[in-house]
Amino acid sequence: MKKLTETSEKRILTMLEDAGYEAYFVGGCVRDSLRGGDFGDVDITTNARPEDIKRVFSGWSTIDTGIKHGTVMVVMGTNVEVTTYRSDGIYSDNRHPDKVEFITSLKEDLGRRDFTMNAIAMDSWGNLTDPFGGEEDIKAGVIRAVGNSQKRFEEDALRIMRALRFAAALGFAIEPETEEELFRSKELLSKVSAERIYAEFKKLIIGKFAGQVIRKYADVLGQLMPELVAMKGFSQCNPYHKYDVLEHCLRTMEAVRTDKSNKAYMRMAALFHDAGKPSTFFKDEEGVGHFYGHPAKSKELACGLLKRMKADGFTVERVGVLVKNHDLLFERNGKLLKRRLNKFGPEILLEILDIKEADNFATGNMSSDLGAKFKDVRCVIEKILEEQQCFCIKHLAVSGKDLIGLGVEEGPEIGAILDKLLEGVLEGRIPNKKDPLIEFIKRS
Ligand code: ATP
Ligand code: MG
Numbered sequence: 001m002k003k004l005t006e007t008s009e010k011r012i013l014t015m016l017e018d019a020g021y022e023a024y025f026v027g028g029c030v031r032d033s034l035r036g037g038d039f040g041d042v043d044i045t046t047n048a049r050p051e052d053i054k055r056v057f058s059g060w061s062t063i064d065t066g067i068k069h070g071t072v073m074v075v076m077g078t079n080v081e082v083t084t085y086r087s088d089g090i091y092s093d094n095r096h097p098d099k100v101e102f103i104t105s106l107k108e109d110l111g112r113r114d115f116t117m118n119a120i121a122m123d124s125w126g127n128l129t130d131p132f133g134g135e136e137d138i139k140a141g142v143i144r145a146v147g148n149s150q151k152r153f154e155e156d157a158l159r160i161m162r163a164l165r166f167a168a169a170l171g172f173a174i175e176p177e178t179e180e181e182l183f184r185s186k187e188l189l190s191k192v193s194a195e196r197i198y199a200e201f202k203k204l205i206i207g208k209f210a211g212q213v214i215r216k217y218a219d220v221l222g223q224l225m226p227e228l229v230a231m232k233g234f235s236q237c238n239p240y241h242k243y244d245v246l247e248h249c250l251r252t253m254e255a256v257r258t259d260k261s262n263k264a265y266m267r268m269a270a271l272f273h274d275a276g277k278p279s280t281f282f283k284d285e286e287g288v289g290h291f292y293g294h295p296a297k298s299k300e301l302a303c304g305l306l307k308r309m310k311a312d313g314f315t316v317e318r319v320g321v322l323v324k325n326h327d328l329l330f331e332r333n334g335k336l337l338k339r340r341l342n343k344f345g346p347e348i349l350l351e352i353l354d355i356k357e358a359d360n361f362a363t364g365n366m367s368s369d370l371g372a373k374f375k376d377v378r379c380v381i382e383k384i385l386e387e388q389q390c391f392c393i394k395h396l397a398v399s400g401k402d403l404i405g406l407g408v409e410e411g412p413e414i415g416a417i418l419d420k421l422l423e424g425v426l427e428g429r430i431p432n433k434k435d436p437l438i439e440f441i442k443r444s
Pocket of ligand 1: 027158
């Protein structure tokens with residue numbers, strides 16, 4: 001495992017030190033290296049003022065984006081954030097510190113940070129400054145607010161979301177007092193900007209322990225996503241389903257194939273695929289629950305929620321397609337699967353299949369032959385793709401240009417003929433070869 005003190009970023013510390021300043025690694029990189037894991041971005045804290053940082057690195061490229069808050073980005077392959085020691089003062093709107101004050105004490109800078117595990121500084125030799133017992137908490141797997149948790153969540157309610165995000169990513173437990181305050185302060189979440197919340201939510205949902213965290217803190221997240229609370233405890237009254245709607249959705253999310261579970265949109269689609277069940281619920285005379293039209297309703301709710309959270313357009317759209325089609329029928333039938341490939345394209349079709357398999361698994365009643373059926377369907381799709389069998393107009397052995405060459409007028413007729421040819425090929429009535437296709441056009 002690479003050590004922080006062996007990274008190229010160490011040079012930034014030594015250059016600041018050589019210029020007479022203090023400088024330390026801080027935040028996530030120290031936390032993750034103490035956990036013995038890989039670390040992402042390296043953050044550096046220093047008593048040098050922004051203008052001093054820029055002077056020390058005048059021979060390098062620097063970016064001023066966060067300079068108001070004391071952050072200078074030093075460009076070094078990746079961008080390294082170098083931030084002046086600061087105290088954040090009061091957050092009267094629960095969003096931004098009213099004013100940032102540059103200070104001279106490292107300990108005070110660590111004291112403004114959110115959790116003890118994120119409030120450890122490491123110098124260029126690997127020595128730690130750890131005034132809040134962060135190392136102990138990392139060893140014990142505990143997320144603990146620095147100082148008074150109530151005050152810290154009032155200052156910046158995003159920390160509530162960050163606590164959940166770290167719990168989901170690291171599998172750490174939230175310390176009881178901090179946890180109690182999470183529940184008590186949850187309403188403050190409404191004051192945090194959607195963009196900040198969504199950035200944390202995206203990290204939360206791909207966390208290895210996301211299911212456990214959402215299960216345990218559904219009421220906290222429910223402040224932002226009432227859709228989750230509506231699913232919680234909602235009985236499906238259906239012998240096919242063992243679990244209530246939320247539990248079923250969580251299990252679906254947890255069952256998404258591991259090679260795709262790092263895709264936030266896959267996990268979001270799984271989590272919200274049945275969000276429309278509570279509002280479409282209907283009990284028949286035998287007391288059995290049905291949810292007619294729930295995929296479309298779930299799509300509406302999931303996309304509404306994501307738009308509210310200011311998710312990017314790609315995510316909203318992809319989650320929408322996956323949720324709306326999660327009930328699609330799949331058979332081990334080449335013709336049917338080619339039609340589906342034509343409609344969705346291979347990537348989305350395979351994702352729908354993944355969600356559907358996870359969904360079936362999460363009923364608690366998936367039989368082993370159902371697993372075999374998914375495998376079979378995947379094999380057929382793979383074969384179609386491998387053999388480059390024709391399933392869309394692009395694959396036809398004749399093109400629009402060929403048709404024009406044959407005297408067909410440019411315009412909608414071209415599309416109509418190509419559709420007809422594709423239909424013939426999919427049905428197995430015409431081989432996908434130029435001569436027979438042209439022959440067919442001439443005949444019809
Ligand atoms: P990651 O590994 O995801 O980057 P991180 O802990 O480095 O996790 P960042 O958002 O990069 O998270 O923040 C860097 C550091 O800044 C944190 O470790 C923490 O010390 C401090 N910090 C970030 N956001 C807050 C906040 N809202 N309140 C207090 N301190 C914060
Ligand atoms: Mg970081």
